[in-house]
Amino acid sequence: MPTSRPTINDVATRAGVSKSLVSLALTGSTKVSDVSRQRIVEAAAELGYRRNAAARSLAVRRSHTIGVLILDLHNPVFAEILDGVQIEVREHGYSTMLISGGTDPQLEQAEIDTLLQFQVEGLILIAHRLPAHVLTAFAAEVPTVVVTRDDIAVPNMDSVSNDDVAGARMAVDHLVELGHSRIVHLSGGDNPVSHARADGYRLAMTQHGLAEHIHVVPGGLTDAQGYAAARDALSAAPTALFVANDVAAIGAIAAVENANLRIPEDVSVIGYDGIRIGGMRRLNLTTIAQPLADLGRLAAQHMLHRINNRAAPATRQHVSATLVIRGTTGPVTTEV
Amino acid sequence: MPTSRPTINDVATRAGVSKSLVSLALTGSTKVSDVSRQRIVEAAAELGYRRNAAARSLAVRRSHTIGVLILDLHNPVFAEILDGVQIEVREHGYSTMLISGGTDPQLEQAEIDTLLQFQVEGLILIAHRLPAHVLTAFAAEVPTVVVTRDDIAVPNMDSVSNDDVAGARMAVDHLVELGHSRIVHLSGGDNPVSHARADGYRLAMTQHGLAEHIHVVPGGLTDAQGYAAARDALSAAPTALFVANDVAAIGAIAAVENANLRIPEDVSVIGYDGIRIGGMRRLNLTTIAQPLADLGRLAAQHMLHRINNRAAPATRQHVSATLVIRGTTGPVTTEV
DNA sequence: GTGAAAGCGCTAACAC
DNA sequence: GTGTTAGCGCTTTCAC
Numbered sequence: 001m002p003t004s005r006p007t008i009n010d011v012a013t014r015a016g017v018s019k020s021l022v023s024l025a026l027t028g029s030t031k032v033s034d035v036s037r038q039r040i041v042e043a044a045a046e047l048g049y050r051r052n053a054a055a056r057s058l059a060v061r062r063s064h065t066i067g068v069l070i071l072d073l074h075n076p077v078f079a080e081i082l083d084g085v086q087i088e089v090r091e092h093g094y095s096t097m098l099i100s101g102g103t104d105p106q107l108e109q110a111e112i113d114t115l116l117q118f119q120v121e122g123l124i125l126i127a128h129r130l131p132a133h134v135l136t137a138f139a140a141e142v143p144t145v146v147v148t149r150d151d152i153a154v155p156n157m158d159s160v161s162n163d164d165v166a167g168a169r170m171a172v173d174h175l176v177e178l179g180h181s182r183i184v185h186l187s188g189g190d191n192p193v194s195h196a197r198a199d200g201y202r203l204a205m206t207q208h209g210l211a212e213h214i215h216v217v218p219g220g221l222t223d224a225q226g227y228a229a230a231r232d233a234l235s236a237a238p239t240a241l242f243v244a245n246d247v248a249a250i251g252a253i254a255a256v257e258n259a260n261l262r263i264p265e266d267v268s269v270i271g272y273d274g275i276r277i278g279g280m281r282r283l284n285l286t287t288i289a290q291p292l293a294d295l296g297r298l299a300a301q302h303m304l305h306r307i308n309n310r311a312a313p314a315t316r317q318h319v320s321a322t323l324v325i326r327g328t329t330g331p332v333t334t335e336v
Numbered sequence: 337m338p339t340s341r342p343t344i345n346d347v348a349t350r351a352g353v354s355k356s357l358v359s360l361a362l363t364g365s366t367k368v369s370d371v372s373r374q375r376i377v378e379a380a381a382e383l384g385y386r387r388n389a390a391a392r393s394l395a396v397r398r399s400h401t402i403g404v405l406i407l408d409l410h411n412p413v414f415a416e417i418l419d420g421v422q423i424e425v426r427e428h429g430y431s432t433m434l435i436s437g438g439t440d441p442q443l444e445q446a447e448i449d450t451l452l453q454f455q456v457e458g459l460i461l462i463a464h465r466l467p468a469h470v471l472t473a474f475a476a477e478v479p480t481v482v483v484t485r486d487d488i489a490v491p492n493m494d495s496v497s498n499d500d501v502a503g504a505r506m507a508v509d510h511l512v513e514l515g516h517s518r519i520v521h522l523s524g525g526d527n528p529v530s531h532a533r534a535d536g537y538r539l540a541m542t543q544h545g546l547a548e549h550i551h552v553v554p555g556g557l558t559d560a561q562g563y564a565a566a567r568d569a570l571s572a573a574p575t576a577l578f579v580a581n582d583v584a585a586i587g588a589i590a591a592v593e594n595a596n597l598r599i600p601e602d603v604s605v606i607g608y609d610g611i612r613i614g615g616m617r618r619l620n621l622t623t624i625a626q627p628l629a630d631l632g633r634l635a636a637q638h639m640l641h642r643i644n645n646r647a648a649p650a651t652r653q654h655v656s657a658t659l660v661i662r663g664t665t666g667p668v669t670t671e672v
Numbered sequence: 673g674t675g676a677a678a679g680c681g682c683t684a685a686c687a688c
Numbered sequence: 689g690t691g692t693t694a695g696c697g698c699t700t701t702c703a704c
Contacts (some may be wrong), residue, residue: 055696058388356676
């Protein structure tokens with residue numbers, strides 16, 4: 001039951017000009033006399049006229065909109081990346097259309113389809129869960145840039161991410177420097193980012209001659225999963241926990257404290273991502289911090305570039321994460 | 337530089353039928369022979385055909401999309417409300433177009449304008465900051481429901497919210513029951529929700545005969561602002577802090593601990609909202625919990641109803657919050 | 673069942 | 689500077 005909004009024709013008749021002139025005036029063409037422009041603007045205002053983006057995009061065959069897929073709105077990581085995207089994209093006169101996949105990977109694909117139906121000019125995928133062939137198909141159809149992952153090489157597709165392997169190694173290095181050897185990794189589950197972080201852990205452990213202590217407990221990226229994984233891990237009496245991300249680390253901390261162990265005296269905990277809330281004193285979480293807003297900004301820049309230059313070679317950009325030492329890690333205490 | 341995607345015409349020629357028939361087949365009309373339908377579906381698949389939503393919405397004059405404005409993606413509260421909206425809306429074959437206002441109230445209005453240009457059929461505003469006259473204008477133009485606020489009465493506009501005054505009173509009641517009287521409120525700043533919570537605080541304090549102890553410290557809804565406000569508040573030597581929301585409460589807790597005061601022995605802290613992360617043991621935050629997903633679901637239901645029934649009388653629905661007692665509040669210790 | 677034709681609201685040549 | 693015209697991709701009568 002749509003109310004019929006005023007159209008460009010209504011504005012034209014009211015202003016006593018043709019609709020093409022209205023169109024010209026509204027797009028800011030210089031070849032409209034001041035008096036006409038004046039009358040048109042007035043008429044539009046009086047009528048409460050608002051351009052119909054559907055009609056416009058149909059005519060110009062551009063939507064000036066880019067589609068953004070966010071895996072999970074609950075993880076503050078993604079909000080911060082999105083900030084970066086929005087800022088950059090707005091500056092260049094684009095809008096964003098945002099969707100979140102929720103828990104169901106199938107849904108994710110359906111949602112992207114919706115985005116494409118709306119004729120978005122590009123796709124920014126933040127932590128997607130799409131299989132390679134689907135990704136390839138999308139990238140062939142529309143400029144696509146992936147944030148947070150770089151495991152799938154697809155022509156015409158850019159990626160922006162931090163080096164998770166390197167980041168994980170920093171985490172382990174830090175713990176080893178503090179004297180830890182019984183370092184358990186709580187993994188983030190079955191996704192590429194988590195795999196990379198687990199790989200980095202294994203690599204670093206091996207390089208430090210701690211291969212025998214490698215111990216990965218399957219977990220997930222939510223606080224509840226971090227809690228559960230930490231409970232499991234505790235039976236191995238670790239002195240340090242490297243958790244796949246900050247949110248799960250918050251859960252892990254809860255589990256450790258529930259077991260009446262002190263942090264960091266009995267168990268050190270280090271996370272990954274650098275979410276803002278992790279910095280608050282009560283959390284006070286040591287972590288590997290990604291430059292989140294930068295990730296978003298860079299993704300948008302690649303997008304904008306690719307829109308005007310579709311054949312550009314695929315790029316993979318890495319930003320570096322940094323170790324932020326706070327209160328949840330400390331020197332290992334003399335073991336029994 | 338848009339790639340030209342296949343159109344309905346391409347599908348038609350490939351299937352050897354007219355484009356009207358393709359349209360009929362794709363919308364699932366029964367009056368298409370099975371053999372034609374078959375050929376059309378195949379042709380569409382081979383071509384990778386995807387309907388152009390802009391053209392479609394232009395022709396049918398409906399977008400089947402509802403616009404959602406979220407104040408701040410960083411606050412987990414809004415992600416949870418959004419979950420509820422999405423679930424409900426998808427079930428009824430609608431898509432959502434999501435925007436976040438960011439920090440600038442002006443931008444908020446501009447973003448809604450974009451939404452409207454895209455011909456969204458309704459507007460769900462989650463914690464907006466729009467003045468009454470703007471709201472009235474929007475609601476007159478398109479079905480609108482406001483979540484989280486109920487302070488502005490506008491014809492044709494529904495609202496779904498919890499009763500912040502009542503919730504704030506529950507918080508104060510809880511603290512008074514524990515024996516507190518020097519209860520300071522860290523406000524959430526200059527917005528209606530925060531005002532309501534502050535009002536509830538004042539009311540409850542007065543009713544408990546504690547009018548002389550009423551003390552509102554101006555703050556905000558972010559963790560950093562909660563931290564700053566708590567620092568200010570501490571000079572008054574309160575035994576309890578009622579903070580405007582959970583996120584700010586997390587900041588407040590940090591400030592209290594930084595001042596070498598114990599929680600809850602020296603200072604009790606209670607928040608508002610019931611964000612999930614607040615429940616983790618390390619945070620362990622006592623709070624007034626809103627049924628967040630319900631808020632979203634209800635908002636969507638009202639929206640859907642109003643779309644088919646634009647003249648429906650404005651409704652204001654309240655859901656009730658509940659006191660969740662956890663570890664940051666405790667009995668007042670004997671004062672000096 | 674199927675096709676022809678008109679039209680949704682807009683822009684973009686092209687004339688004048 | 690301004691108006692006329694055609695057409696973007698789709699749906700929808702209305703004939704047949």
